[in-house]
Amino acid sequence: MTNQPSAMVEIYQKPLTCLLIYSELCPNLSAVMPSQLESAMESLIMVFHRYSDKDGKRNTLSKKELKQLMETELASFLKSQKDPATIDKIMKDLDQNGDGEVSFEEFVSLVVGLSIACEEIYQLQSKTPSKK
DSSP: OOOOOGGGSEEOSSSSTTOEEOOSSOTTOOOOOOOHHHHHHHHHHHHHHHHHTSSSOTTEEOHHHHHHHHHHHSHHHHHTOOOTTHHHHHHHHHOTTOSSSEEHHHHHHHHHHHHHHHHHHHHHHHHSOOOO
16 A cells, blocks of 8 residues: 555645645646635634634633624624623633633634524515615
């Protein structure tokens, strides 16, 4: 059995920006531009790590880091909340394993929930006839 050249493997060394696909079948294909969805996934990963790297634990968000992330990246959402304990409640809801930190997997559930709510609003608006 011979070792397959590393050129035959998709390499994901960094979140999608460095997605390089090498193939002996397509020698002229050295890089692929990410799709809109891949770019959105990359943004999600990069935003999470921009904040999770601040307090030393690289792969989780502390309450302070989550608050900073939400105040910066989800400012409109936070401003629409009437309850001053919103961050505390979100932290409690997201921290499914009770370790006082929010992992990427736990964080994604927040983004999914907000995305679903936004999509529901989009659906309602698309059903409402526009006024001229």
